[in-house]
Amino acid sequence: MANVILVSVLSMGGLSLLLGAGLAYASKKFAVETDPRVDKINEVLPGANCGACGYPGCSGLAGAIVEGKAPVNACLVGGPTVAQKIAEIMGVSASAEAKEKKVARVLCQGGINEAKFKSDYHGVKTCRAAAMVNGGPKACPFACIGFGDCAKVCPVGAITMSENGLPVIDEEECTGCGLCVKECPKQVISLSSKKNEVHVRCRATMKGKDTREVCKVGCIACRQCERVCPFDAIHVVNNVAVIDYEKCRNCMLCVEKCPTKTITSLFPERKKAVINDNCIGCTICAKNCPVNAISGEVKKKHEANQELCIGCSICAEKCPKDAIVMVREKYNKNGGSCDDCAEAK
Amino acid sequence: MKELFFIIAGSVLVNNFVLSRFLGECPFLGVSRKLETAISMGIATTFVLTMTSVATYFIQFYILEPFGLSRFLQIVSFILVIASLVQLVEMVILKTSPALYRALGIYLPLITTNCAVLGLALLIAIKRYNLIQSIAFGIGAGLGFTLAMALMAGIREEMEFADVPEALQGAAIVLITAGLLSMAFLGFSGLIPM
Amino acid sequence: MLKTFKGGIHPPYNKELTKHKPVEKAKLPQRVVIPMSQHVGAPCEPVVKVGDHVKVGQKIGEAKAFVSAPIHSSVSGKVVAIEPRPHASGAHVMSVVIESDGTDEVYEGVKPPKPLEELTPDEIKNLIREAGIVGMGGAGFPTQVKLSPPADKKIDTIIVNGAECEPYLTADHRLMVERPEDVVLGLRAIMKATGVNRAYIGIEDNKPDAIEAMKEAVKSFSDIEVVPLATKYPQGGEKQLINAVTGREVPSGGLPMDVGVIVDNAGTCAAIANVLKTGMPLIERITTVTGAGVKEPKNLLARIGTPVGELIEQCGGFAGEPGKVIMGGPMMGISQSSLEVPVMKGTSGVLVLQKSEVKTLEPMPCIKCARCVDACPIHLLPTYLGKFAEKGMWDEAEKYHALDCIECGCCAYVCPANIPLTQLIRLAKNRILASKKK
Amino acid sequence: MNQYARMIVVLLIFSVLSGAVLAFSYEIANPKIQEHAMKNLEESIKNVLPGTTKYEQVEKEGMTFYLGLDDQGNKKGIAFKATGQGFGGPIEMMVGYDPKEGKLTGLQILSMAETPGLGARIQEPAFTEQFKGKSVNDPFEPKKDVQVITGATISPAGVASGIKSALEKVTKIYPVGGDY
Amino acid sequence: MYQLVKDFLNGLWNENPTFRMIIGMCPTLAVTTAAMNGIAMGLATTFVLVFSSLLISLLRNFIPAKVRIPCFIIVIATFVTVVDLFMAAYFPAIHKILGLFVPLIVVNCTIMARAEAFASKVTPPRAVADALGMGLGFTWAITLIGAVRELMGSGTLFGYHVLGEGATHWVIMLLPPGAFITMGILLGIMNVITRKSARDIQCH
Amino acid sequence: MSQYKFLITSSPHIHSGESVQKIMFSVAGALLLPTLAGVYFFGTRALILVITATLAAVATEAIFQKLRGKPVTVWDGSAIVTGMLLALNVTPALPVWMVVVGSVVAIGLGKMIYGGLGMNPFNPALIGRVFLTVTFPVQMTTWINPVDGTTGATPLALMKMQGVPTDYYKLFIGNVGGCLGETSALAVLVGGLYLIYKGYVDWRIPVSYIGTVAVLTFILGKDPIFHILAGGLLLGAFFMATDMVTTPVTKLGRIIFGIGAGIFVVLIRLYGGYPEGVSFSILLMNAFTPIINRLTVPRIYGEVKTR
Numbered sequence A: 001m002a003n004v005i006l007v008s009v010l011s012m013g014g015l016s017l018l019l020g021a022g023l024a025y026a027s028k029k030f031a032v033e034t035d036p037r038v039d040k041i042n043e044v045l046p047g048a049n050c051g052a053c054g055y056p057g058c059s060g061l062a063g064a065i066v067e068g069k070a071p072v073n074a075c076l077v078g079g080p081t082v083a084q085k086i087a088e089i090m091g092v093s094a095s096a097e098a099k100e101k102k103v104a105r106v107l108c109q110g111g112i113n114e115a116k117f118k119s120d121y122h123g124v125k126t127c128r129a130a131a132m133v134n135g136g137p138k139a140c141p142f143a144c145i146g147f148g149d150c151a152k153v154c155p156v157g158a159i160t161m162s163e164n165g166l167p168v169i170d171e172e173e174c175t176g177c178g179l180c181v182k183e184c185p186k187q188v189i190s191l192s193s194k195k196n197e198v199h200v201r202c203r204a205t206m207k208g209k210d211t212r213e214v215c216k217v218g219c220i221a222c223r224q225c226e227r228v229c230p231f232d233a234i235h236v237v238n239n240v241a242v243i244d245y246e247k248c249r250n251c252m253l254c255v256e257k258c259p260t261k262t263i264t265s266l267f268p269e270r271k272k273a274v275i276n277d278n279c280i281g282c283t284i285c286a287k288n289c290p291v292n293a294i295s296g297e298v299k300k301k302h303e304a305n306q307e308l309c310i311g312c313s314i315c316a317e318k319c320p321k322d323a324i325v326m327v328r329e330k331y332n333k334n335g336g337s338c339d340d341c342a343e344a345k
Numbered sequence B: 001m002k003e004l005f006f007i008i009a010g011s012v013l014v015n016n017f018v019l020s021r022f023l024g025e026c027p028f029l030g031v032s033r034k035l036e037t038a039i040s041m042g043i044a045t046t047f048v049l050t051m052t053s054v055a056t057y058f059i060q061f062y063i064l065e066p067f068g069l070s071r072f073l074q075i076v077s078f079i080l081v082i083a084s085l086v087q088l089v090e091m092v093i094l095k096t097s098p099a100l101y102r103a104l105g106i107y108l109p110l111i112t113t114n115c116a117v118l119g120l121a122l123l124i125a126i127k128r129y130n131l132i133q134s135i136a137f138g139i140g141a142g143l144g145f146t147l148a149m150a151l152m153a154g155i156r157e158e159m160e161f162a163d164v165p166e167a168l169q170g171a172a173i174v175l176i177t178a179g180l181l182s183m184a185f186l187g188f189s190g191l192i193p194m
Numbered sequence C: 001m002l003k004t005f006k007g008g009i010h011p012p013y014n015k016e017l018t019k020h021k022p023v024e025k026a027k028l029p030q031r032v033v034i035p036m037s038q039h040v041g042a043p044c045e046p047v048v049k050v051g052d053h054v055k056v057g058q059k060i061g062e063a064k065a066f067v068s069a070p071i072h073s074s075v076s077g078k079v080v081a082i083e084p085r086p087h088a089s090g091a092h093v094m095s096v097v098i099e100s101d102g103t104d105e106v107y108e109g110v111k112p113p114k115p116l117e118e119l120t121p122d123e124i125k126n127l128i129r130e131a132g133i134v135g136m137g138g139a140g141f142p143t144q145v146k147l148s149p150p151a152d153k154k155i156d157t158i159i160v161n162g163a164e165c166e167p168y169l170t171a172d173h174r175l176m177v178e179r180p181e182d183v184v185l186g187l188r189a190i191m192k193a194t195g196v197n198r199a200y201i202g203i204e205d206n207k208p209d210a211i212e213a214m215k216e217a218v219k220s221f222s223d224i225e226v227v228p229l230a231t232k233y234p235q236g237g238e239k240q241l242i243n244a245v246t247g248r249e250v251p252s253g254g255l256p257m258d259v260g261v262i263v264d265n266a267g268t269c270a271a272i273a274n275v276l277k278t279g280m281p282l283i284e285r286i287t288t289v290t291g292a293g294v295k296e297p298k299n300l301l302a303r304i305g306t307p308v309g310e311l312i313e314q315c316g317g318f319a320g321e322p323g324k325v326i327m328g329g330p331m332m333g334i335s336q337s338s339l340e341v342p343v344m345k346g347t348s349g350v351l352v353l354q355k356s357e358v359k360t361l362e363p364m365p366c367i368k369c370a371r372c373v374d375a376c377p378i379h380l381l382p383t384y385l386g387k388f389a390e391k392g393m394w395d396e397a398e399k400y401h402a403l404d405c406i407e408c409g410c411c412a413y414v415c416p417a418n419i420p421l422t423q424l425i426r427l428a429k430n431r432i433l434a435s436k437k438k
Numbered sequence D: 001m002n003q004y005a006r007m008i009v010v011l012l013i014f015s016v017l018s019g020a021v022l023a024f025s026y027e028i029a030n031p032k033i034q035e036h037a038m039k040n041l042e043e044s045i046k047n048v049l050p051g052t053t054k055y056e057q058v059e060k061e062g063m064t065f066y067l068g069l070d071d072q073g074n075k076k077g078i079a080f081k082a083t084g085q086g087f088g089g090p091i092e093m094m095v096g097y098d099p100k101e102g103k104l105t106g107l108q109i110l111s112m113a114e115t116p117g118l119g120a121r122i123q124e125p126a127f128t129e130q131f132k133g134k135s136v137n138d139p140f141e142p143k144k145d146v147q148v149i150t151g152a153t154i155s156p157a158g159v160a161s162g163i164k165s166a167l168e169k170v171t172k173i174y175p176v177g178g179d180y
Numbered sequence E: 001m002y003q004l005v006k007d008f009l010n011g012l013w014n015e016n017p018t019f020r021m022i023i024g025m026c027p028t029l030a031v032t033t034a035a036m037n038g039i040a041m042g043l044a045t046t047f048v049l050v051f052s053s054l055l056i057s058l059l060r061n062f063i064p065a066k067v068r069i070p071c072f073i074i075v076i077a078t079f080v081t082v083v084d085l086f087m088a089a090y091f092p093a094i095h096k097i098l099g100l101f102v103p104l105i106v107v108n109c110t111i112m113a114r115a116e117a118f119a120s121k122v123t124p125p126r127a128v129a130d131a132l133g134m135g136l137g138f139t140w141a142i143t144l145i146g147a148v149r150e151l152m153g154s155g156t157l158f159g160y161h162v163l164g165e166g167a168t169h170w171v172i173m174l175l176p177p178g179a180f181i182t183m184g185i186l187l188g189i190m191n192v193i194t195r196k197s198a199r200d201i202q203c204h
Numbered sequence F: 001m002s003q004y005k006f007l008i009t010s011s012p013h014i015h016s017g018e019s020v021q022k023i024m025f026s027v028a029g030a031l032l033l034p035t036l037a038g039v040y041f042f043g044t045r046a047l048i049l050v051i052t053a054t055l056a057a058v059a060t061e062a063i064f065q066k067l068r069g070k071p072v073t074v075w076d077g078s079a080i081v082t083g084m085l086l087a088l089n090v091t092p093a094l095p096v097w098m099v100v101v102g103s104v105v106a107i108g109l110g111k112m113i114y115g116g117l118g119m120n121p122f123n124p125a126l127i128g129r130v131f132l133t134v135t136f137p138v139q140m141t142t143w144i145n146p147v148d149g150t151t152g153a154t155p156l157a158l159m160k161m162q163g164v165p166t167d168y169y170k171l172f173i174g175n176v177g178g179c180l181g182e183t184s185a186l187a188v189l190v191g192g193l194y195l196i197y198k199g200y201v202d203w204r205i206p207v208s209y210i211g212t213v214a215v216l217t218f219i220l221g222k223d224p225i226f227h228i229l230a231g232g233l234l235l236g237a238f239f240m241a242t243d244m245v246t247t248p249v250t251k252l253g254r255i256i257f258g259i260g261a262g263i264f265v266v267l268i269r270l271y272g273g274y275p276e277g278v279s280f281s282i283l284l285m286n287a288f289t290p291i292i293n294r295l296t297v298p299r300i301y302g303e304v305k306t307r
């Protein structure tokens, strides 16, 4: 018995020495520089080399992740913990967040109910294909075609097609990647800063008369918005109203004025200025208010007239004491709460 | 000569490693998405299998058996040798030919923990093949693996356009397809005396 | 064995409707809409203003780029608008709208040039360019550009495309029967301009009278040969024509000039002849107005800019309820949603199909029957291209040569599963080219 | 100690320990394994040579024979291993042979890879029993003197031809009617 | 304690090696011609899994990263051989059926994966809990597959006739195609179940 | 005049009028010939098998589509063809419930799990057939003689196991044991030629397939005519190897397909465990089809050199 043990210990020892030494030598001799991140990810990966990810082994996946070909959560075996670590290695950092967030917006409201159809279309059910056939079935050459190419291309599923055949973008989900903008054959979608609340949802540069003929909600270039805007932020250019977001303060006056409801706001109600006890009565706000909605005596707490206030926030920005807050009636943007979901069922 | 042909043809068609011996299923399911990848993987595996057949032949018949260690050191020594060998080859290829490495080398680590390799080693020991037969067996097993991989990858590429029910997408449909493929391969049963 | 190519289809030709009907002059339109883009290449810039008075043959659009062709007024009258108007492509295109004064007064500048014998090649090319002549076979490529190949391309053969393989259309057919000598004169001008002394006139054998007439007309020219071709669509596609007539293959991504050939439509030749004889630029063309949807199908000589609705009216209006109005033939034409769109230089026909004729069958899954593969004259695999397009696999589509598709429509015509293959491939081409631009 | 040395040492320790553990386990398990093997062999011999209680192993002309003896030491026949080519691979069997009578005394299938429920039914007594008492001079042809299994003719044929070819050799060593 | 239970349950369902991670397919397909084989194979694998995880977890700080894979392999191979030897000694019938696949436990990706991903990173109790969960998860999965195949292929369950002697046997279930197809269909069913429960969880 | 709203579509604006239904029903029609031959030789039992198999196939397809909430498209006729072919490929003595199992497997595993018509990699009828062969080998190899209904063996089995040939005339007319639809070479041939004439079947596959078998058996010293007429070769070559869904789309590919299938048939018939190899050979080549398609992409017009 001792004999057997001895022989086996010796031969195993010999074998491993041989192989160990060989490997050690080889790893020195054949060392190759690689992207350190590949090694790091390799460390993190389970190393089962099971191939379940579709890549040839763990190092194959590591390479693919570094090259950006595979997502950080590609390893099924490793699960979310590994994915988290890989994400750290890859430095999927918050640098993008730092910039002002942009989201995609649909600049057409001519759905099935509003737009006129010049013809029936039959064929490949994608916007681009339809656009290539006589410009699509809608009479307005600028109208959304409504087959949802944008929805298909959105990587985060932020776009859904409404009953009315128009895309609806969930601005919370949207990452501002702009893929939909590129995809849309009619340039109906554009990226703009998330803080812009008011939009002209029409791009039709035809004469107002022509636009009115083809769409109930198209911009007819009546210039009423131009006249009502207190900040000179909206102008009719080439038969369609365009907002200068440098100047726009989301006061929604144009929204209310627009006869065709072409201009929309994200919120049904505008914000209102409310002055709190920090107010020292410096009167700066009253002086700056474009609609004279703020009144009050020097050194006394001021009051904002809720009726008059248009929600432009100038006062809040000017207030040296941060005594003015802009508040909006409680409003749930996407209506998404758990209770709603339960009700919907 | 004829016998070697039978060994090769037998392990490609009749007792295909993947489709009837159940060896090497993991890469078969995982790396058969694209035809090019599948074939590269197949070639790399064939290479390793052939190498393994030589190595295990010597270990089995020149170390283990003479010393009477075969019954209990077989697994450990085979797997150790295979793993080291693969790693060695990987390093050598990486250094000497990065192009070859990109084409084949990346598959090598995956192959270490592939049952097909250890299975081949054990089968060689069981069947008591001589050196030439062992090599033929290794090549045949590799070719059979490659064939199965290639067929599956071809079908899977075509399946990109198929409307597979959601529940079956992924591994499920691949398994069922493998089942149908292995059913077709049953036609070869009894073909060559193995 | 008649000359032809591999692949292709045999759709019902339906040419009986108009093939014996002599070309009629269409009524002078009251108002013409002349798009500034009727050709391949850069659009023209209008050189008239609203309110200007223009005469027949007066230049109203100037071609600034090399690949472009000027545009002339087709009536005399007043310019009433210069604005985007519906165009056969479906887009709105900058157009000059002219209210006819009914006098049809010819512009002073329109004078016959020297006889052909005295013209130099450069003069011929210049005449062709100034007359705004573009390919009348459909694509509308400026003819003069075709005739000026780069120095390293040696042209040795001119082919006149008289195949007219599109079903229904008979414009070229009637032209060749009625004015064969014009086609030959235009061809000789082209030969002189390019210094080529070998030419063929390819005509499908379902037009024996045209073959006869053309043979008669070329009798005295030993360097011109009339080649009867098998009747098969798309025999008139230039790649197929070149292949059938000369046995050469235009390389993938290449042009006819790469194999030493220039192909010109019979109508294009006749237009050149017209310039040589009268000096009148391209302001009218023969258009076949046909289909079961029109009461009285006709071949009309129509002024460029005439709304198609007027032409249909001159053919007795609609018969039954119209379902589809197509500019061009049924295989490659473009369906229209408005009757306002004007006839252009490349409008070889207006086809009206009755509502009962147009079917809108939903596509079924591809059964891989490979009919499309057998039909494709370019030997592509339309079934795969269609699938790639459906899945958005543009790279694969490119690898499978989507860009070589000539959009002839054969594949979609034969597909038993009703898959809109041609449209899918067109989509793929569009996307591939878009991604190339970036 | 550099990292390479450490690598090697650790690996060495693991292998050595593994070797020791395995050798040790083997020492414990091996007798048991051998015992099973012996028991199986013995059982199959007893099975094909009815009446046998012990046996002797005889090597002759490269073949191994098991001489079956009863309690009194009477020879009950000889058993030998034969291999036939079946549908799914080789069929290993133990055959009992009585040279005196020139007859088979029994058949047991040791290992095979035939289809379960089909070819695998060659293991069932219904099939193996038919060989008992069969003369070694029989033709051993399926469907003639060897009953087959419906749906699987190849496996029985493999068994039959395996026996037949083995017998050709065996009857030379132990001729029919001869002593042994 | 809660952590241990969680680790244990993980392998049973959420990250079940067979139905969720789809690894270790070779033994899963090869030995499941009968339910009993599934149990035997599963338990053998569990044994190896538990002990190698324990050992690896104990030694996790001792093994240099560069040679950890060879070391793991040695550990695993050792335990596998031990199982092989003892099975041959004490359960020869089962050992004969499992055949080649007992040694192949070495390359069962599940073991290597757990050693690498889990055991080499956590304390011994957690490693054992996880290994036990994974092993039993593997066991029930392949026993299920074995049961389906045995029932249809031989009309029995754990060797007992449940379908009556006269029932037609579906031979294919015992052959390679039957293995693939059964596994594929069961996987599809699992997908339906888990997707449904996932949906239920999301809304409440 | 502009009161009309026109249809706009991409070109072309006309269509050949050919449809999947037309093709499938023509194939079903052509299959009636072998079916009738089967009924003539094996009696009403054959008819019952064909009808149940077809109904089961159609029902399975409908149920799958309903379950997935997809439109039910059984009227495209493909399930009918599958059902008929399956029945024609089993022995007339098969228990009826087994042919139902075959239909369910054919349509379920062979077709619907891949999404239905046009997406299946393998020939569904043959999936059903081979599944039955492997699952119920005893019942599937219990052959009966025509007319009298006694059990017997197929000509191929007789040849393989006992070396007994069968005379050509009997084989041609169909008065031999075997699958329901394969006994009468004549009926199969007429149906197949009709389909070739209609253009629904590409002649390349049957010709290269049968040709390969003939050449190989001749080279190997066997009787080529016997091997063509006996067994399911003709049925397979005309009706099953030509299933467009599961065969290559290129012309060269179809020839390769036929040759490959021919080689496999001879291999299995002469050297394999089964007397017959047509089903297996076609399934095997089905597996090769995607690769064949990839490797035989035709040289396109104007492409200078082949790849």
Ligand SMILES: Cc1cc2nc3c(=O)[nH]c(=O)nc-3n(C[C@H](O)[C@H](O)[C@H](O)COP(=O)(O)O)c2cc1C
Binding pocket: C040, C135, C137, C138, C139, C140, C141, C145, C146, C147, C148, C149, C150, C237, C238, C239, C255, C256, C257, C261, C262, C263
């Ligand atoms: C960008 C471009 C450049 C071309 N250049 C030439 C040329 O130099 N010579 C020539 O013979 N044809 C030239 N062509 C014309 C084409 O050969 C062809 O006649 C034209 O695209 C219309 O063909 P189709 O009606 O068959 O589509 C050119 C076409 C395009 C689009």
Ligand SMILES: Cc1cc2nc3c(=O)[nH]c(=O)nc-3n(C[C@H](O)[C@H](O)[C@H](O)COP(=O)(O)O)c2cc1C
Binding pocket: C134, C135, C136, C137, C138, C139, C140, C141, C161, C162, C163, C164, C165, C166, C234, C235, C236, C237, C238, C239, C263, C264, C265, C266, C268, C332, C406, C407, C408
């Ligand atoms: C599918 C297809 C069919 C065509 N058929 C004709 C035809 O029948 N007659 C014709 O003149 N041009 C036809 N063309 C256009 C020719 O390819 C080519 O553009 C034209 O003959 C060049 O002459 P042009 O520049 O004078 O128009 C066809 C093009 C395609 C792509």
Ligand SMILES: Cc1cc2nc3c(=O)[nH]c(=O)nc-3n(C[C@H](O)[C@H](O)[C@H](O)COP(=O)(O)O)c2cc1C
Binding pocket: B186, D087, D088, D114, D115, D116, D118, D119, D120, D149, D150, D151, D152, D153, D154, D155, D156, E171, E175, F133, F134, F135, F137, F141, F157, F161, F273, F274, F275
């Ligand atoms: C899945 C399957 C497994 C088979 N297994 C066996 C087998 O184990 N043994 C055998 O002799 N034949 C086997 N066969 C072979 C066929 O049944 C073969 O047709 C039969 O041997 C012919 O014999 P017969 O003359 O009884 O019809 C198998 C067939 C199938 C489909």
Ligand SMILES: Cc1cc2nc3c(=O)[nH]c(=O)nc-3n(C[C@H](O)[C@H](O)[C@H](O)CO)c2cc1C
Binding pocket: F023, F024, F027, F078, F079, F081, F082, F083, F085, F111, F116, F117, F118, F119, F120, F122, F123, F124, F125, F126, F195, F200, F201, F239, F240, F241, F242, F243, F244, F245, F246
């Ligand atoms: C010529 C032709 C042959 C066919 N052969 C088969 C066949 O062998 N098996 C089958 O299930 N379906 C066959 N079909 C029907 C159909 O193609 C088949 O159900 C599809 O494979 C289902 O996607 C055939 C159809 C045609 C047109």
Ligand code: SF4
Binding pocket: A106, A127, A143, A144, A145, A146, A147, A148, A149, A150, A151, A166, A167, A183, A184, A185, A186, A187, A188, A189
């Ligand atoms: S916005 Fe653009 S892409 Fe989206 S549905 Fe409308 S047309 Fe299509």
Ligand code: SF4
Binding pocket: A103, A104, A153, A154, A155, A156, A157, A158, A159, A169, A173, A174, A175, A176, A177, A178, A179, A180, A181
């Ligand atoms: S595609 Fe990108 S930009 Fe468009 S909605 Fe989705 S996330 Fe936003």
Ligand code: SF4
Binding pocket: C365, C366, C367, C368, C369, C370, C371, C372, C373, C382, C383, C386, C411, C414, C415, C416, C417, C418, C419, C421
């Ligand atoms: S013709 Fe239609 S059904 Fe046939 S292969 Fe082409 S795309 Fe598919």
Ligand code: SF4
Binding pocket: C375, C376, C377, C378, C379, C380, C382, C404, C405, C406, C407, C408, C409, C410, C411, C412, C421, C422, C425
């Ligand atoms: S449209 Fe394109 S793909 Fe289709 S047949 Fe014509 S050239 Fe071929």
Ligand code: FES
Binding pocket: B023, B024, B025, B026, B027, B113, B114, B115, B116, E023, E024, E025, E026, E027, E107, E108, E109
């Ligand atoms: S279990 Fe066999 S390769 Fe993974």
